[in-house]
Amino acid sequence: MMGEIENRTIVVGAGIVGLCCAYHLxxxxxxxxxxxxxxxxxxxxxxxxxxxxVAEILPLPKPGIIRQLPGFLFSPLGPLSIRLxxxxxxxxxxxxxxxxxxxxxxxxxxxxMASLLAPAMDDHExxxxxxxxxxxxxxxxxLFVYKSEKARRSREAEWSLRRELGINAEPIGRSGIxxxxxxxxxxxxxxxxxxxxxxxGDPKVLCEKLLNYLRGVGVKTIxxxxxxxxxxxxxxxxxxxxxxxxxxxxxxxxxxxxWSHKLTKLLGDSFPLxxxxxxxTTLSKPGVEIKYMTTFAEDHFVMTPMDMGLRIGGAVEFxxxxxxxxxxxxxALVKLAxxxxxxxxxxxxxxWMGHRxxxxxxxxxxxxxxxxxxxxxxFGHGHLGLTGSATTGRIIxxxxxxxxxxxxxxxxxxxxFN
Ligand SMILES: Cc1cc2nc3c(=O)[nH]c(=O)nc-3n(C[C@H](O)[C@H](O)[C@H](O)COP(=O)(O)OP(=O)(O)OC[C@H]3O[C@@H](n4cnc5c(N)ncnc54)[C@H](O)[C@@H]3O)c2cc1C
Numbered sequence: 001m002m003g004e005i006e007n008r009t010i011v012v013g014a015g016i017v018g019l020c021c022a023y024h025l026x027x028x029x030x031x032x033x034x035x036x037x038x039x040x041x042x043x044x045x046x047x048x049x050x051x052x053x054v055a056e057i058l059p060l061p062k063p064g065i066i067r068q069l070p071g072f073l074f075s076p077l078g079p080l081s082i083r084l085x086x087x088x089x090x091x092x093x094x095x096x097x098x099x100x101x102x103x104x105x106x107x108x109x110x111x112x113m114a115s116l117l118a119p120a121m122d123d124h125e126x127x128x129x130x131x132x133x134x135x136x137x138x139x140x141x142x143l144f145v146y147k148s149e150k151a152r153r154s155r156e157a158e159w160s161l162r163r164e165l166g167i168n169a170e171p172i173g174r175s176g177i178x179x180x181x182x183x184x185x186x187x188x189x190x191x192x193x194x195x196x197x198x199x200x201g202d203p204k205v206l207c208e209k210l211l212n213y214l215r216g217v218g219v220k221t222i223x224x225x226x227x228x229x230x231x232x233x234x235x236x237x238x239x240x241x242x243x244x245x246x247x248x249x250x251x252x253x254x255x256x257x258x259w260s261h262k263l264t265k266l267l268g269d270s271f272p273l274x275x276x277x278x279x280x281t282t283l284s285k286p287g288v289e290i291k292y293m294t295t296f297a298e299d300h301f302v303m304t305p306m307d308m309g310l311r312i313g314g315a316v317e318f319x320x321x322x323x324x325x326x327x328x329x330x331x332a333l334v335k336l337a338x339x340x341x342x343x344x345x346x347x348x349x350x351x352w353m354g355h356r357x358x359x360x361x362x363x364x365x366x367x368x369x370x371x372x373x374x375x376x377x378x379f380g381h382g383h384l385g386l387t388g389s390a391t392t393g394r395i396i397x398x399x400x401x402x403x404x405x406x407x408x409x410x411x412x413x414x415x416x417f418n
Contacts, residue, residue: 018255020393037225079300096360142197280313287345
């Protein structure tokens with residue numbers, strides 16, 4: 001049994017990744033405190049599309065994407081856009097992104113994500129069971145649709161790679177789509193159906209339930225911004241400096257989403273983290289009945305039939321952490337959805353923007369600091385932070401306990417771009 005003195009553990013960040021780290025650390029006997037500058041604030045973890053998207057293992061940088069770069073600069077409402085003014089600040093990330101955009105890195109990245117996400121569904125289910133919320137996750141699979149057979153064939157190699165890496169997916173024709181999702185009009189011509197997919201009826205409810213559980217079992221929460229760290233004589237940083245004071249720790253986890261790099265730099269571990277801003281609209285009365293979460297592959301958006309309405313979202317926008325949202329992007333996605341859902345009603349939508357923590361190779365950072373043995377990193381999950389959260393939390397707790405991990409963490413190192 002660990003002594004109280006040795007296991008004071010601070011988790012910075014109350015997003016889904018920080019909460020899952022706190023959950024697993026608590027279950028492993030650590031004395032956990034969560035620090036967040038806005039415990040009940042909005043964040044990526046609250047407003048996302050809700051998917052546990054185990055099938056979504058392919059990295060964003062892939063061969064051919066660099067040729068499209070000029071187009072991204074001049075199509076502000078396209079699926080991926082870069083604000084021209086932001087380009088110089090994006091360079092440290094972009095240069096590594098471009099290096100990663102080759103077939104070898106793409107295949108290796110997909111394999112690494114497949115190994116990380118293989119246990120994700122079980123990890124979510126086990127955690128939900130133990131916090132008394134087993135019904136939050138909707139199993140049943142997910143649908144990918146294409147507008148034409150030609151478009152689907154053009155992605156056949158990617159689907160083969162997914163299958164080689166253990167993902168279950170079956171091709172589905174127009175009649176199959178009509179049978180399982182009759183609200184989809186003829187623009188949804190064919191696709192794939194995968195069992196390796198589930199979704200939460202509301203990701204915010206998951207975060208709230210997890211936070212309530214943690215508070216209920218004695219995990220402390222502190223609503224303060226973390227500014228820095230203080231090193232002790234043994235050259236271990238042992239204090240977190242917050243806006244109101246200092247907190248002593250024996251173990252520290254940085255899970256501060258798209259802001260994590262600001263903190264890791266202070267600990268001597270720089271990382272080229274960026275934010276991929278994403279948008280959605282939630283329609284409380286969509287006028288259509290949808291059963292499955294669906295990805296519209298050519299138009300790069302998804303829809304999720306959530307508890308509070310139909311959420312339509314996606315988009316990748318590189319414009320940094322401080323620029324104000326451009327909700328024309330949310331509107332553009334709803335317009336695209338109307339092409340597939342002829343009866344969609346779009347009044348009274350609630351628009352939202354969130355910051356995905358994005359790494360140049362689409363792989364998260366899950367690591368122990370090379371400089372400090374008692375500091376761990378859990379951030380950069382990009383489009384898959386909800387999906388990978390429970391597994392990441394389990395891995396971080398195992399790292400802190402010096403247990404066998406059952407996964408090779410080499411692809412997820414913090415210093416892989418140094
Ligand atoms: C439109 C959209 C749709 C998405 N859909 C999905 C999906 O369907 N499935 C999926 O798996 N993922 C999805 N994602 C991605 C997912 O939401 C994120 O990867 C995930 O929420 C990141 O969680 P996090 O805990 O790392 O960060 P966050 O949720 O951003 O939490 C980070 C926390 O750190 C705190 N913090 C930061 N700096 C400090 C500091 N200095 N001191 C104290 N606190 C600090 C912040 O206040 C924040 O609460 C989507 C994202 C977007 C934007």
